[in-house]
Amino acid sequence: MDFSSNLKAFTERVLTLKPKLLTEEATKNGLIMPFIQLLGYDVFNPMEVIPEFIADIGTKKGEKVDYAILQENNPIMIIECKHWQENLSVHNSQLHRYFHVTKARFGLLTNGAEYRFYTDLEESNKMDSEPFLVIDFENIKDFEINELKKFQKSNFDIDKIIDSASELKYSSAIKEILEKELNEPSEEFVRFFGKQIYSGKITAKVLEQLTNIVKKATNQSIKEIVNERLHAALKKEEETTIETEEKVEENKVLTTEEEIEGYHIVRSIVRTKIEAERVVFRDTQSYFGILVDDNNRKPICRLHLNGNKKYIGIFDENKKEERIQLNNLDEIYNFSDKLIDTVLRHLN
Template sequence: MPLQNQLKALAEKIAKLKGKIDTEESTKHAFVLPFINLLGYDTFDPTEVVPEFTADLGLKKGEKVDYAIFQDDQPIIIIECKNWKEKLNSHNSQLFRYFHTTKTRFALLTNGIEYRFYTDLEAANKMDEKPFLEFNITELKENTVHEIAKFHKSNFDVNKIVDNASSLKYTKEIKKLIADELQSPSHHFVKLFASEVYTGRLTEKVMGEFTELVGKAFVQTISEKVNDRLNAALSKEAVQQQEEEQEPEEISKIVTTEEELEGFRIVVAILRRKIAIDRIAHRDTQSYFGILLDNNNRKPLCRLHFNGTIKYLGLINEDKSETRQALGALEDIYQFEAPLLQTVDFYENE
């Protein structure tokens, strides 16, 4: 199952179970361990996923982190878990201490719903204060799933993740700043744009007017961009639909001739003595004109081979094999009345 589907299934499980989960321990077992497992790590192998991993802090011995994921006998991710009801903001300092005493490059702080991945971009072997990857598992976007996939056992590459972590971290911070400015433009932000378009003195009154104008301008710009994208997508879809409608229908290579239909009518005249007419059907193919019992391909009554210079009647034997009989004229079909009626008996006696 693709990782995206697995994450979606876990999110649905969390939504159903969280009302029944009250402790940190149950959060670990119900939410966190399944997440570790879908990343490809064996949670039942104590050499790969180590619970209560010891991270001694100088004179303070016996300090333990909830889980450590190992690869090649080295910890690659340490994980600190909290009850799903707890906020994570006050707990990163504890993980910060653990990070310093291990050789890992990645730390994960989670309550089973919110996940925060840390590394040491700013100083070697010193965990950054801010995570480079942060998400709520119940509100995942496609690009976030792509980043989570990099931590999968089959993809894990320390250098690649660290190289990408810087971009992720600062992109996240910039997006947050943009969102804040859109919500409530700061003085510095308004001044940046006002000074480019207003030649007069930026008094308090002018800045007040531009605060509103800058906010409106950004909202309108984003709205126009979204509309442009939607219109472009709709236009592309309309063109595609028009092209599909204009595509010529494939001309069938099967041509049913009047001779074949006349042959069918002769066979019906023979077989009606034993079965109802509505049970006799025909189905034309490129190589022969088939006559069937109950319109069932498994119950051929006979076949008309009229496409060549010599015409044949294909009689069906009890083992469903075919014997061809040459016809001088269509009326010759009447000569094979007995074997045709006998074919009906094969199916009726089954």
């Protein structure tokens, strides 16, 4: 399976096993070790993964972080584990202490279901207070899968992850600010719009009115954008479905020798008025169409030859089809004048 499929299977594992994992140790064995393996590391190889990695802090000896992932004998990521019911927000200080005494550039705080990735963007060798990436396997997003791929053993590149971490950190902060402003617009946010749309003095009363307007307008704007994208996505899906159905229909169509013979008769009749290569046939399940320039809006005639009775479909000035029974294909010559008239209408 590819990485995305493996992640999907891991998500199902998280949902299934959580109620059965009663201790932190059970959470490690049931969820966290399989997650490390998912990234391509051998949890049973001490050259790649060391459990109970020593991270002594000053004079305090015997301090250990749950796991360290190694690359060329150096730790590249340390992992602090908690029981799946634990709130991770109250435990990042512990990982913070371990981070600055190791050479690892990444710290991971996890309870098996939620994974918080940290680095030292703000100050070298000092773990940031906020994670640059948070993955909740009960609500994982597509872009998070792509970010997680970078931590795979086969893809691991510190510089690329750091660059990505910087962008993720600030984009997450911006999204958080936007979400807050959209729900409860601040005075500064309202004044930003007010200065551009209101020429008078922005009094307390005006500010109150503008606050309601800004809140409604921004939320309505976002809904419209979402609806437009949904509409575009649905339209694209519909077009794809139609194309697929057309291909399926094409695959079901069987062009017979009799239809090809009828095509050559029609082409021989009209070639006195139009170049032979411009007379094209298009076979469907319902009929065998003969067209000018392979254009459905320029039909010369239709042949219905697959039933018990055979017909030719002749078109009038309004492109209305009249079906006339044929006893044999040679009778197509009886309609030479009408076929030529039809071609001339298309040419004019």
